[in-house]
Amino acid sequence: MRDDPVAVIGLVVLLVIVLCAIFADAIAPHDPTLQDYNAMLEAPSAQHLLGTDDLGRDVLSRLIHGATASIYASLLAVGVAALLGIPVGLIAGYTGGWVDEVISRILDTFLSFPAIVLAIAVTGVLGIGLTNAMLSVGIVFAPQLARLARARALVLKQELYVDAARCFGASTWLILKNHVLPNAIQPVLVQITLLMPVALLAEASLSFLGLGMQPPDSSWGSMIARAYVYAQIAPAQMYAPGIAILVTALAFNTVGESLREALDPTARR
Template sequence: MATTAPSAPAAPRRRSLGSGALRRLARNPRAVFGALVLALLIVAAIFADQLSPHPPNVQNLRNRLQPPSAEHLLGTDQFGRDILSRIIHGGRISLQVGFLSVGIALVIGGLMGVLAAYYGGWLDSLFMGLVDVLLALPAFLLALAIVAALGPSLTNVMIAVGIANIPSFARITRSAALSVRELDYVAAAKAAGSSDLRIMFKHIIPNALSPVIVQVTLSLAGAILAAAGLSFLGLGAQPPTPEWGSMLNAARPFIRQAHWAVTFPGLAIVVTVLALNLVGDALRDILDPRMRGSR
């Protein structure tokens, strides 16, 4: 009788880095709080038109500077506009500015870092020299100078904040790519005749993402804060756009008479930046093996 050979035991499933990171993230109460706040902000930004109790730009001078009430949960501003509705729509603008500006910095700075690390030589010197020039000015002052040159608008704020964040992404990506470039599988890919683009996009970039993910989260908080600061100075979103920084600037003369017109937009900025920082700190502790070892 023919006998069948016993089948080889199945190899144990290896837990992916992503699933393990999510489990460790779920055990961190500060990270869970930050993630829940971010989820609520994103949902509110997506469904701002449905969630807002009043149109954000409709004025009613009879109800100007009214304190919080059942009709206007967070009160009204100097033009009688509902502050809660403007904060909800302002969250959409702030998240849009944050994601787009960080996306600009990630694409440009990330490509600069990878190219500098992979090719080295004069290209590395050129890119890192440009990064050093950009780092000579604080990021906010650099963004302020760019917006002043381009003109006040929300689009120019995104460009300016994105350019100001390029140096941090270029340096972090270069550092991570330098360590990955020396690994054996990259040398094997070169020996197999893989093109430079294939090696960079298939082997180097995917394995250098951990510090970049952390930097994205932390840079989002800085970008939202910088955009609000520029709008507060009158260089960002222009009236009647419901942006948190411009709301603070417009309500500043009435801070003693109607403090809620300043308090609630300021709290929106604080809570959003705090949530992003909590998630970023937790991701740094999880994805950085040196931080995991010290815990």
């Protein structure tokens, strides 16, 4: 990764965004929920570098605090997907037989639905809110990681060291934990990295539809949703969160691609 300047830039961008998310209270110049009805929809100025929204709140402060929500949402969604998908995929691939067949058909059923539609349906069951929305996204993402983990387990269970562990009487749990998972984790980690920008966009989509972050808190998706109403009279409001989503997604993709090339020599240019 150090030999790829684009990946280094992506990593630096991600580091800056994460630091902004962690230290949002200290970095933000204003209270993101403070309303000033005498300064509604103001253009960028020395006092408000990115202007104000329709309630007079500082856009820059809401953008910085929105980074906290958006990064948290992405981590939550991908974390849930990993916790659900990886064990299921490993069990299906290693066990084989009817267990693999049943799990594979369930995964195929989930994958047959458009991701955002399924996420909206699950959010409707769990309830509106950022955490529930991202739990639903994690459930939708889980089959992708499960399929990848299953494919790796199908290959690894044929290896000699796995056969040796069976001969010594190791249980299925120990074989999966000590032999299959460590050797299957590299491509899964790459896929997790590449899912981060997808989770970020999913959060923005669900918040735009009103299913994610709820007022008065902000995320980048909810900021775009609110600014969209005033797009004709104050279009600049949409630029900041939109660019933030674009830059963060590109940074995640760049780091993910670099990680894939580093872990898979056949993928190197």
